[in-house]
Amino acid sequence: VSRSKGLRGTESQREPRIPSQFSQEQRIAMKEALKGAIQIPTVSFSPKELNTTALAEFGEYIRKVFPTVFHTSFIRHEVVGNYSHLFTIKGSDPSMQPYMLLAHIDVVPAPDKGWDVPPFSGLERDGFIYGRGTLDNKNSLMAILQALELLLIRNYIPRRSFFIALGHDEEISGINGAQKISALLQARGVQLAFVVDEGSFILDGFIPYLKKPFAMVSVSEKGAINLMLQVNTTTGHSSAPPKETSIGILAAAVSRLEQTPMPNMFGSGPLMTAVEQLANEFPFPTNIVLNNLWLFRPLVSRLMERNYITNSLVRTTTALTMFNAGVKVNVIPAVAEAIINFRLHPAQTVQEVLKLAKDIVADDRVQFHVLDAFDPLPISPSDDQALGYQLLRQTIHSVFPEVNIVAPGTCIGNTDSRHYLNLTTGIYRFNPIYLQPQDFSSIHGINEKISVQAYETQVKFIFEFIQNGDTDVEPVPHLHEL
Numbered sequence: 015v016s017r018s019k020g021l022r023g024t025e026s027q028r029e030p031r032i033p034s035q036f037s038q039e040q041r042i043a044m045k046e047a048l049k050g051a052i053q054i055p056t057v058s059f060s061p062k063e064l065n066t067t068a069l070a071e072f073g074e075y076i077r078k079v080f081p082t083v084f085h086t087s088f089i090r091h092e093v094v095g096n097y098s099h100l101f102t103i104k105g106s107d108p109s110m111q112p113y114m115l116l117a118h119i120d121v122v123p124a125p126d127k128g129w130d131v132p133p134f135s136g137l138e139r140d141g142f143i144y145g146r147g148t149l150d151n152k153n154s155l156m157a158i159l160q161a162l163e164l165l166l167i168r169n170y171i172p173r174r175s176f177f178i179a180l181g182h183d184e185e186i187s188g189i190n191g192a193q194k195i196s197a198l199l200q201a202r203g204v205q206l207a208f209v210v211d212e213g214s215f216i217l218d219g220f221i222p223y224l225k226k227p228f229a230m231v232s233v234s235e236k237g238a239i240n241l242m243l244q245v246n247t248t249t250g251h252s253s254a255p256p257k258e259t260s261i262g263i264l265a266a267a268v269s270r271l272e273q274t275p276m277p278n279m280f281g282s283g284p285l286m287t288a289v290e291q292l293a294n295e296f297p298f299p300t301n302i303v304l305n306n307l308w309l310f311r312p313l314v315s316r317l318m319e320r321n322y323i324t325n326s327l328v329r330t331t332t333a334l335t336m337f338n339a340g341v342k343v344n345v346i347p348a349v350a351e352a353i354i355n356f357r358l359h360p361a362q363t364v365q366e367v368l369k370l371a372k373d374i375v376a377d378d379r380v381q382f383h384v385l386d387a388f389d390p391l392p393i394s395p396s397d398d399q400a401l402g403y404q405l406l407r408q409t410i411h412s413v414f415p416e417v418n419i420v421a422p423g424t425c426i427g428n429t430d431s432r433h434y435l436n437l438t439t440g441i442y443r444f445n446p447i448y449l450q451p452q453d454f455s456s457i458h459g460i461n462e463k464i465s466v467q468a469y470e471t472q473v474k475f476i477f478e479f480i481q482n483g484d485t486d487v488e489p490v491p492h493l494h495e496l
């Protein structure tokens with residue numbers, strides 16, 4: 015097992031550590047606080063349709079549940095963009111560069127259909143709290159504030175300053191929440207040592223033959239393009255149709271895109287580092303194959319394509335998400351439109367993917383309109399000197415001693431953290447929670463839930479992480495434990 019102990023603390027200068035043990039009463043209060051948060055339907059339906067009543071109520075709720083956070087002299091609280099929240103926790107040592115913890119308040123819609131319990135009930139069943147937001151992302155939000163509240167009531171004073179930013183519109187791009195908070199901090203001249211956001215987990219059962227879970231800390235995230243394809247033809251009576259209609263031309267174009275995957279880019283980026291680190295965790299002969307990628311790269315790259323999640327890691331994905339045409343059963347429609355959502359592999363750019371898409375469509379009658387697009391995020395450092403990565407690693411090993419591997423990865427979705435590029439080069443996406451493939455399907459799906467024990471562990475993780483952030487750090491050599 016390779017375990018880099020990238021950080022070393024200077025014990026003499028530290029305050030005594032506060033143990034992450036919570037009373038029975040505190041444990042009940044923390045789970046009830048999460049249930050209350052789930053019950054507030056802070057749904058982002060679309061960029062123009064947010065539940066602003068619920069967002070305002072949520073602001074009142076956190077004031078009520080975390081009174082010490084709101085009444086501590088060294089914590090400044092500000093509301094940004096009407097519903098987002100920024101907390102500045104001033105540490106005692108101004109020479110230490112601050113960091114930032116992120117989470118978001120809003121959730122995606124959740125129609126009741128298919129759920130075992132109503133999605134905004136926050137009901138507890140068989141040790142699980144159910145509801146929209148229990149994994150994405152009220153768990154993080156509540157755990158951050160809960161851990162801070164518990165530290166404060168035990169008279170904790172941080173040495174290193176940090177920020178907590180809670181965006182209210184992550185699910186619809188973050189431009190009124192995270193983006194405004196980022197601009198505000200930039201105007202104040204703030205530079206951050208690192209940022210920690212949602213976007214990855216301790217993954218369990220995602221890779222065939224890999225029996226043990228491993229922690230994936232995402233050091234990059236895929237880019238995205240929302241592309242509208244439009245075909246305009248002449249309209250007319252359906253009794254004498256032309257050979258090709260706008261619908262037919264567009265359908266053929268989107269079908270070509272779906273049937274022609276973007277190139278497999280396996281062989282570059284954080285995924286290679288992860289595969290190298292995981293190789294010895296596989297049984298024979300997979301371990302041999304993964305340890306000899308110089309020879310078996312084509313084989314591994316093909317195997318990665320077989321599963322839709324690992325496939326999303328090796329290439330730019332193409333998802334046909336909207337299709338619209340026609341107004342009446344007997345009218346040839348003049349216009350047909352489709353939306354394609356591409357998620358860009360870190361080794362490709364928006365321009366490259368658009369060029370590939372044009373070549374695949376290869377039909378001048380199909381117009382391309384880019385609705386929005388951004389390149390993949392830069393890769394944050396994960397070496398022994400990378401403070402944010404090493405603090406996460408250290409805390410993962412102490413809170414989850416059974417997890418041997420902490421590996422860098424790429425987040426396949428997008429997060430609010432992309433708005434903080436101007437403040438730091440260290441952006442890490444990690445939720446200290448075990449995730450299995452069925453849990454992954456519940457995010458934005460049905461029966462999203464978190465076990466009470468997993469939530470308590472998340473609070474404990476942040477409680478430990480904040481204290482670890484106070485350590486004086488100096489790089490230490492990479493150690494190999496055999």
Ligand SMILES: CCCCCCCCCCCCCCCCCC(=O)N[C@@H](Cc1ccccc1)C(=O)O
Pocket residue numbers: 184185186187188212213214215217220221230238288289323324327425426427428429430454
């Ligand atoms: C070595 C092999 C590892 C196997 C990897 C398995 C990966 C499974 C991890 C799943 C984690 C996915 C978490 C994604 C969080 C993304 C948050 C989100 O849903 N964002 C939305 C909204 C959005 C935000 C900002 C801009 C655009 C959209 C999204 O659509 O991405």
Ligand SMILES: [Zn+2]
Pocket residue numbers: 118150151184212
């Ligand atoms: Zn989220």
Ligand SMILES: [Zn+2]
Pocket residue numbers: 122150185458
């Ligand atoms: Zn989400």
